[in-house]
Amino acid sequence: MSSDPSIGGTPPCALIEALFQRGYDRLYAADPTGAAAAFARALAVDPGHGEAWAALADASSDSGAESTDDCCVAEKHCAMARAYGHAVTLDPRSWMWRLGWAEALRRCGEITTAVALFAELAMERPDSAQVRLGNARALSAAGHAEAALAEYREAVALRPDDPEAALELADALTASGDALAAVELLQPLSRRLPDDPTLHHAIGLAWIALREPEKALTALRRARDLDPDDTLGGAAAILALEAGEGSDLSAAYVRALFDRYADRFDRDLLGKLGYAAPELLKAAVDRLGASAGLRVLDLGCGTGLAGVSFRPLAGFLAGVDLSPRMVDKARERALYDRLSVGDVVAALDEAAETWDLLVAADVLVYLGDLAPVFQAAAKALVVGGRFAATVERAADGEGSFALGPTRRYAHAEGYVRAMAEAAGLTVRLMESCTPRREKGVGVPGLLFIVER
Known part of the structure; x- marks a missing residue:
């Protein structure tokens, strides 16, 4: 007997179950496009299936991940937002679907709506580091720097060993003029995670902001050793510091600052x-x-x-x-x-x-x-x-x-x-x-x- 779930005569519930299984099998096989196709077929059978909409959004989040085209990336996030929106309409009680919706809206540029959704989630789930981190990102995108900083602090307090949240808090601290607090935040984490180059790189940039070129070089060289392909872009800062820049507001600091800031400048x-x-x-x-x-x-x-x-x-x-x-x-x-x-x-x-x-x-x-x-x-x-x-x-x-x-x-x-x-x-x-x-x-x- 054929195992193809599209075969005629299959009861709708069994067909949807089979399509779900195919979709998740494709996701586990790193084939998000195939997974999205399976979930879309499930929705063709039952457009009112909230879990299928959420699964389609999850698959969309991975599809085209390798693309560097801004338009393609934006469209991917907008497709995610539409799918999550359908899921939430069908079942507004699922806070995870609402979280996915808010995050997708932020990424596709619907900042005002994302901020409002994250504010609701933060009231309901103040104990969720994921919610607080998403809220901080949305507030930052909306230009509410101080409120974003407070949410970043909450996210780090809830998940102190999470490098992602700590790095974003450190970046916000440095941007606010408190690079020393960024160093004090990241150094203990770098000792617990000594092989994470992003932590050493961020510490180096914070030391540059503090006009401490020798300390900056130590951290940036450590990051370079852990990141030999220079995916973090620290080589230029190292060369500038080795050439003697850094006693003033160094070119290395200004370059690094504005490279990070370009997208929202x-x-x-x-x-x-x-x-x-x-x-x-x-x-x-x-x-x-x-x-x-x-x-x-x-x-x-x-x-x-x-x-x-x-x-x-x-x-x-x-x-x-x-x-x-x-x-x-x-x-x-x-x-x-x-x-x-x-x-x-x-x-x-x-x-x-x-x-x-x-x-x-x-x-x-x-x-x-x-x-x-x-x-x-x-x-x-x-x-x-x-x-x-x-x-x-x-x-x-x-x-x-x-x-x-x-x-x-x-x-x-x-x-x-x-x-x-x-x-x-x-x-x-x-x-x-x-x-x-x-x-x-x-x-x-x-x-x-x-x-x-």
């Missing part, structure tokens, strides 16, 4: 941080009278937000940034005539008397000593060329510049003027501004335009 910066530096700079340049057709270099271009503002003035627009992933995001905008990965001073040193306008929107906050960038700008500008930038403002009585708790430098107005004068540049404009917010409060800033 625009949403966070324009949303919760109220980032306005590009528009403020463009308005200031216009006030001084700017013609079109300029050769413009966007220093620390990030994802290209300043490129959006300055493209109308540019006959040729170039951008440079330390973070390869940020440059990839900028390239997607199709605004720039040339993009490169590298240091801003090195980019300025490449060609003398080349640029009509240099733009640095919220970039100099990652540099303490501004003398090298002013000197390089003076050489890179044509006669009459201008350098327009924002910095965070320090009081003149507090020294030339200071590193704040958010790991960003603030510079005194007197210091900025002195650096411009020393480089032979004339200050055409210097005024207070608010380039962004921190925790809902405007950050005191300075906007300046200097001219060769």
Whole structure:
């Protein structure tokens, strides 16, 4: 007798049972596509079968896992969300199905709905580390950093030996300016799990944030030894630190920070941080009278937000940034005539008397000593060329510049003027501004335009 469950005359309950068995056999055989097909056939027999919808969602979560195409991945998560949604409609009592639904919605970009579902689940199942971790991710995606941090802490408290939850909490701590807490969280876990390269890598990045290059190198080298294919991308940071970077806010730290931040950079910066530096700079340049057709270099271009503002003035627009992933995001905008990965001073040193306008929107906050960038700008500008930038403002009585708790430098107005004068540049404009917010409060800033 044939074992094919599709054979005619098979009772519906037996057919569904046989299809379920085939589906789970395919899942165990690492064939999620075959499993999804079996579960879909079960649903063709009984569309009101909640468990079949949930099983189809589980199979969809694994199908196409190897794809790197963002559209394919997003569609996979949206298919999961639809399947879980059907299951929950049929049986809203299953909190595991609701958890799967909320997670799938988060992954396919339905953040507001996901946050609401996770909030309900967290009220019902406060003892579930899986729920608290999912809630933290949703809150983070929605821009609620402090609430997300609290949920990450709950997830780690419920599951203290889970590297995934600890790593995400450490990342959130470092982003909040508390890299020391990230180190203190991860070091005991790395001793319990000494062969996990992700823990040593994350500890290394946290030490970089704390300007402890030797400690960072020790941790990153350990991660490299455990990850010889460099899947974590630590090689560049090791090379930078071995070359002597790290006494300041090192290039290694800035590169690692923004590579991790690239995917959510625009949403966070324009949303919760109220980032306005590009528009403020463009308005200031216009006030001084700017013609079109300029050769413009966007220093620390990030994802290209300043490129959006300055493209109308540019006959040729170039951008440079330390973070390869940020440059990839900028390239997607199709605004720039040339993009490169590298240091801003090195980019300025490449060609003398080349640029009509240099733009640095919220970039100099990652540099303490501004003398090298002013000197390089003076050489890179044509006669009459201008350098327009924002910095965070320090009081003149507090020294030339200071590193704040958010790991960003603030510079005194007197210091900025002195650096411009020393480089032979004339200050055409210097005024207070608010380039962004921190925790809902405007950050005191300075906007300046200097001219060769």
